[in-house]
Amino acid sequence: MSKYANEIEKRRTFAIISHPDAGKTTLTEKFLLYGGAINLAGSVKGKATARHAVSDWMEIEKERGISVTSSVLQFHYDGYCINILDTPGHQDFSEDTYRTLMAADSAVMVIDGSKGVEAQTRKLFKVCVMRHIPIFTFINKMDRDANDTFDLLDEIEKELGIATCPINWPIGSGKKFRGVYDRNTHKVLTFSDTQKGTKEGVIEEIDIDDARLDDIVDPDQKEQLMDEIELLDGASVEFDQEQVSKGNMTPVFFGSALTNFGVETFLEHFLKMTTSPLPRVSDEGEIDPMSDDFSAFVFKIQANMNKAHRDRIAFMRICSGKFDASQEVYHVQGDKKMRLLQPQQMMAESRHVVDEAYAGDIIGVFDPGIFSIGDTICAPGRKFAFEGIPTFAPEHFARVRQLDTMKRKQFVKGINQIAQEGAIQIFQEFNTGMEEIIVGVVGVLQFDVLKYRLENEYNVEIRLENLPYEHIRWIANKEEVDVAKITGTSDMKKVTDLKGNPLLLFVNAWSVGMTEDRNPNLVLTEFSK
Numbered sequence: 001m002s003k004y005a006n007e008i009e010k011r012r013t014f015a016i017i018s019h020p021d022a023g024k025t026t027l028t029e030k031f032l033l034y035g036g037a038i039n040l041a042g043s044v045k046g047k048a049t050a051r052h053a054v055s056d057w058m059e060i061e062k063e064r065g066i067s068v069t070s071s072v073l074q075f076h077y078d079g080y081c082i083n084i085l086d087t088p089g090h091q092d093f094s095e096d097t098y099r100t101l102m103a104a105d106s107a108v109m110v111i112d113g114s115k116g117v118e119a120q121t122r123k124l125f126k127v128c129v130m131r132h133i134p135i136f137t138f139i140n141k142m143d144r145d146a147n148d149t150f151d152l153l154d155e156i157e158k159e160l161g162i163a164t165c166p167i168n169w170p171i172g173s174g175k176k177f178r179g180v181y182d183r184n185t186h187k188v189l190t191f192s193d194t195q196k197g198t199k200e201g202v203i204e205e206i207d208i209d210d211a212r213l214d215d216i217v218d219p220d221q222k223e224q225l226m227d228e229i230e231l232l233d234g235a236s237v238e239f240d241q242e243q244v245s246k247g248n249m250t251p252v253f254f255g256s257a258l259t260n261f262g263v264e265t266f267l268e269h270f271l272k273m274t275t276s277p278l279p280r281v282s283d284e285g286e287i288d289p290m291s292d293d294f295s296a297f298v299f300k301i302q303a304n305m306n307k308a309h310r311d312r313i314a315f316m317r318i319c320s321g322k323f324d325a326s327q328e329v330y331h332v333q334g335d336k337k338m339r340l341l342q343p344q345q346m347m348a349e350s351r352h353v354v355d356e357a358y359a360g361d362i363i364g365v366f367d368p369g370i371f372s373i374g375d376t377i378c379a380p381g382r383k384f385a386f387e388g389i390p391t392f393a394p395e396h397f398a399r400v401r402q403l404d405t406m407k408r409k410q411f412v413k414g415i416n417q418i419a420q421e422g423a424i425q426i427f428q429e430f431n432t433g434m435e436e437i438i439v440g441v442v443g444v445l446q447f448d449v450l451k452y453r454l455e456n457e458y459n460v461e462i463r464l465e466n467l468p469y470e471h472i473r474w475i476a477n478k479e480e481v482d483v484a485k486i487t488g489t490s491d492m493k494k495v496t497d498l499k500g501n502p503l504l505l506f507v508n509a510w511s512v513g514m515t516e517d518r519n520p521n522l523v524l525t526e527f528s529k
């Protein structure tokens, strides 16, 4: 039994995934409110951070401090110590968004009840599935007219390929939203409009058979509810914790984050159903989070945008034991013992230096340029490496040309360093010997970041010429195929990455399928290990 079992067992580390505007920020605010971490909803992060346009790059730089602090939040609730990982959306969407999911033990998927499953949710969901982590669904904005509840569940099942198990069930939506029925307790939690959360609501819990319910729910709605419950109990699969833990079944909850309805119920159920820190796979097998020895891996590197300071912050997820700032650790990839400098954690609005942290926690440390994404840090005397973080498929591509050809050296150095930090991916044409570089990014803002940083940090001006490709595939069985002989569609392009791996670029999904059909021995993947 670990000395730190008490601390580790109460940790819950999860990411919130959603499409922009579904209500992720609002839900996070309400969580923090329940945890007493903030006093007033609305102070998690400036709206401006979430809403900037590509052209606002200078603004982003200014706001960088804000987005760093809000990327991980820790708070306490009901005996749990909760770490929420923010997955940036909008224009900030980048490979980091995907990498953040590598540090989470579970995910909360927020869906707008009037929109259903949207594009960004789908993308992030795929990464959760790859990791087999539990996924919990919160269908939000029930105070607005929502799609039919059965249709919503159907859509999740069909589009995402996961079984759903509604834990509660909405009674109406929009103006006719009356609350949710808890399928386990057979009680109705009545909705009360809190005027966007500014007023305390009077939420009542009424037994489904209680006559008082008839004052709140009109007869038609009651009849519909009873029919739906009967249908549900007869047709839907039963709750199965094991299937939830494996990521095969998602418990579904309904509510309205803005009016603070259904949030606490969700939080309470979720914390019980989700998992304490999970073991992580390393080259020495699984590392038990309860092990007394400290270990962690780097999942995100935040470059400092200030030219005068080339330092960075490396975010690491603690996987086992306890982090003690006064003790030395061992950086496996650098083969060096060291102290982690300026370790910090984010609690609600503030960032503070930490002396200790436990498995499940995320810390940010000062990085003078020694860490890479995926690096392992462990206790001195131990030496193992956690499984690497995959490279995710970029969706936007551009050819990069440097304007002053005399600066080739700085250009190559700069672009390589920025690629190593993981902000962009760089490719070269396959077998042509041409020196042209193609850049791939997950979110278009990264193009601006690249241009800005090359100019400011490396004094190199570039021009980016957009390319029409949207799909990239790694060749999983590259040893078995002759890349030169692959016959694809006319729009297909063969490239190689920094490590010399061959890849294929496509303009549309149809071409990917076509190429697979034409080359039956070819195995293509969307992630690269």
Ligand code: G4P
Pocket (backbone or CB within 6 Å): 018, 019, 020, 021, 022, 023, 024, 025, 026, 027, 050, 089, 140, 141, 142, 143, 144, 255, 256, 257, 258, 259
């Ligand atoms: P995001 O982080 O997922 O992008 O979404 P965010 O929480 O910022 O919410 C997006 C918009 O949806 C906000 O409105 C927010 O107030 C609203 N919203 C969130 N939850 C609910 C809900 O349960 N019901 C209703 N009716 N609206 C909800 P906005 O007008 O864009 O911003 P604001 O000016 O209200 O802050």
